[in-house]
Amino acid sequence: MxxxxxxxxxxxxxxxxxxxxxxxxxxxxxxxxxxxxxxxxxxxxxxxxxxxxxxxxxxxxxxxxxxxxxxxxxxxxxxxxxxIIRSFQISAVFPHLTVLENVRVGLQRTLGTSFHFWKSEHTLSQLNDRAMQLLSEVDLEHFADTLTVDLPYGRKRALEIATTLSMExxxxxxxxxxxxxxxxxxxxxxxxxxxxxxxxxxxxxxxxxxxxxxxxxxxxxxxxxxxxxxxxxxxxxxxxxxxxxxxxxxxxxxxxxx
Structure with a gap:
């Protein structure tokens, strides 16, 4: 080796x-x-x-x-x-954002700075295609508009994997x-x-x-x-x-x- x-x-x-x-x-x-x-x-x-x-x-x-x-x-x-990106033991997602929005938060680092909560919807929508690709990778594309709080527990863990993947x-x-x-x-x-x-x-x-x-x-x-x-x-x-x-x-x- x-x-x-x-x-x-x-x-x-x-x-x-x-x-x-x-x-x-x-x-x-x-x-x-x-x-x-x-x-x-x-x-x-x-x-x-x-x-x-x-x-x-x-x-x-x-x-x-x-x-x-x-x-x-x-x-x-x-x-x-x-x-080196870590996914936590307790599901670490934003419960009152949608599934898509959660992944988009992770992707914001690709814009050069992180966590643009004050940015316009238009600015953030450029990340939607990549976010949907990641949701598809973990079989959550049909839950994109679902509030995370409403997801079953196992699906929340899948979302956490997607947000981890968003950090490349x-x-x-x-x-x-x-x-x-x-x-x-x-x-x-x-x-x-x-x-x-x-x-x-x-x-x-x-x-x-x-x-x-x-x-x-x-x-x-x-x-x-x-x-x-x-x-x-x-x-x-x-x-x-x-x-x-x-x-x-x-x-x-x-x-x-x-």
Missing amino acids: TVEDIILETRNLTKEFKGFTAVNDVNLRVRRGDIHALIGPNGAGKTTCFNLLTRFLTTTHGQILFNAEDITDVPAAKIARRG PELMLLDEPTQGMGHEDVHRVTELIKKVSAGRTILMVEHNMAVVSGICDRITVLQRGAVLAEGSYAEVSGNAQVMEAYMGTATGVLEGAH
């Missing part, structure tokens, strides 16, 4: 909170074009790790490299401009994209993630092993802030330490979490 193959790398990434180590010497390598999952039991440090990667938290020590450049101390806004990410960070969903919505959003991954790299925190096994190229398992195992689903699901961490026993396999 060459340096060019790696889009994101962490070296001994560590975060301590008043003596408690939430992320402990994590060495992570995400290959360009992969869907890479970060999994682990509750409290394993997955979301803290995401917060470090997007600079919502500062590292205690260690390095973060994006496209082989050290971004450890780069401010959060500049991280996003470089192409090179690397998408998806934080629990299927959390709280019923089976039908889980299937729909899983298929959307697979669809939008074409030409992009995705790093996702996900608890649903059926999702992880179905679409992820590589999986990193965290436990108590440290990397417990890494590999394909077949490799990590057969790892006795992973079974122990998830199920409290070294018997059985992760299929039990489906």
